[in-house]
Amino acid sequence: MAAPAAARALRAVPRIRPLPVPDATRHLHTTPACLKTRAARVRVGKGDKPVSYEKAHAPHYIAHRKGWLSLHTGNLAGEAGAAERAVEDAFLRRFLYGTFPGALADEAVLKRRGNLLVICAVLARGLAPAKLYFLVGYAETLLAHFYKCPVRLELQTVPAKVVYKYL
Amino acid sequence: NLMGVRLAGSHVTTQEPKTNPLVSISDEPETLYKRLSVLVKGHDKAVLDSYEYFAVLAAKELGISVEKVHKPPKKIERLTLLKSVHIYKKHRVQYEMRTHYMCLELKYLTSSTAAVYLEYVQRNLPEGVAMEVKKTKIEKIPEHIQEPVWNTLPQVEETEVKS
Numbered sequence: 540m541a542a543p544a545a546a547r548a549l550r551a552v553p554r555i556r557p558l559p560v561p562d563a564t565r566h567l568h569t570t571p572a573c574l575k576t577r578a579a580r581v582r583v584g585k586g587d588k589p590v591s592y593e594k595a596h597a598p599h600y601i602a603h604r605k606g607w608l609s610l611h612t613g614n615l616a617g618e619a620g621a622a623e624r625a626v627e628d629a630f631l632r633r634f635l636y637g638t639f640p641g642a643l644a645d646e647a648v649l650k651r652r653g654n655l656l657v658i659c660a661v662l663a664r665g666l667a668p669a670k671l672y673f674l675v676g677y678a679e680t681l682l683a684h685f686y687k688c689p690v691r692l693e694l695q696t697v698p699a700k701v702v703y704k705y706l
Numbered sequence: 707n708l709m710g711v712r713l714a715g716s717h718v719t720t721q722e723p724k725t726n727p728l729v730s731i732s733d734e735p736e737t738l739y740k741r742l743s744v745l746v747k748g749h750d751k752a753v754l755d756s757y758e759y760f761a762v763l764a765a766k767e768l769g770i771s772v773e774k775v776h777k778p779p780k781k782i783e784r785l786t787l788l789k790s791v792h793i794y795k796k797h798r799v800q801y802e803m804r805t806h807y808m809c810l811e812l813k814y815l816t817s818s819t820a821a822v823y824l825e826y827v828q829r830n831l832p833e834g835v836a837m838e839v840k841k842t843k844i845e846k847i848p849e850h851i852q853e854p855v856w857n858t859l860p861q862v863e864e865t866e867v868k869s
Contacts, residue, residue, distance in 0.1 A: 574791050575799040610834035615747050616781045616805040650833035
């Protein structure tokens with residue numbers, strides 16, 4: 540007798556729901572986490588893998604033995620736009636990798652001077668000069684229209700990939 | 707039009723003064739700057755050192771007096787992240803971003819000199835380097851405070867209140 544009465548009493552108590560706060564939202568983190576011990580490092584092997592100077596050095600050598608591959612003001616203290624530049628850089632590197640298939644000798648250096656974007660790349664010789672000029676023009680016009688800023692592609696050709704050491 | 711044509715044995719006296727279309731002359735008084743402070747920041751100290759040499763040389767060539775060149779201390783922004791993808795809370799990895807500064811102070815410039823110098827120096831700013839410019843203007847004291855207020859008020863006779 541007491542139990543149903545207690546249950547009815549419990550049901551009668553109004554449940555206090557949390558008030559909906561318009562600014563409180565829930566987010567889900569979906570980017571993959573990076574294993575920092577193995578980032579940007581070429582693992583030592585049998586000694587038959589040719590590796591360039593850029594790849595041979597681990598990221599803790601940046602500003603000591605290595606320079607920067609992407610030069611912009613986004614990461615300076617008090618400056619904004621680092622994330623946008625990072626996304627643009629990722630797109631540009633993939634675009635270059637696809638436009639010059641197999642010809643890129645090393646990572647491209649991206650420089651931003653004001654509005655101008657300068658892409659400095661080193662290519663191995665394999666394509667005919669006429670085709671190379673067409674690809675340069677195509678890349679410059681397409682990227683300029685896409686990013687709405689002047690884009691300059693500065694290329695250098697090299698007989699073969701420059702090897703720093705074999706790992 | 708015979709301008710510029712070298713006529714043998716003749717002296718061309720009617721020569722129009724060559725006016726450069728890019729240079730404009732106006733009668734407005736120029737704004738004067740007491741100090742022009744140019745703060746340059748970058749990640750690479752060597753780049754800033756070479757830019758300092760270039761900026762000081764440019765100022766000397768244009769005849770601008772350099773007050774001082776000083777290097778404020780660098781600012782380091784550090785992040786500590788977990789080293790591994792899954793567990794291992796005790797093992798972390800630290801990253802840092804260093805910002806080096808270099809401040810160039812020039813004194814006593816006119817607005818046109820400042821404009822020319824800043825345009826030249828900014829067009830040759832290296833990539834990855836940011837600049838902040840602060841100008842200190844010299845202005846005339848406004849007319850309403852040139853004379854002290856108590857001199858302009860009408861003479862009020864002092865009346866002693868005896869209680």
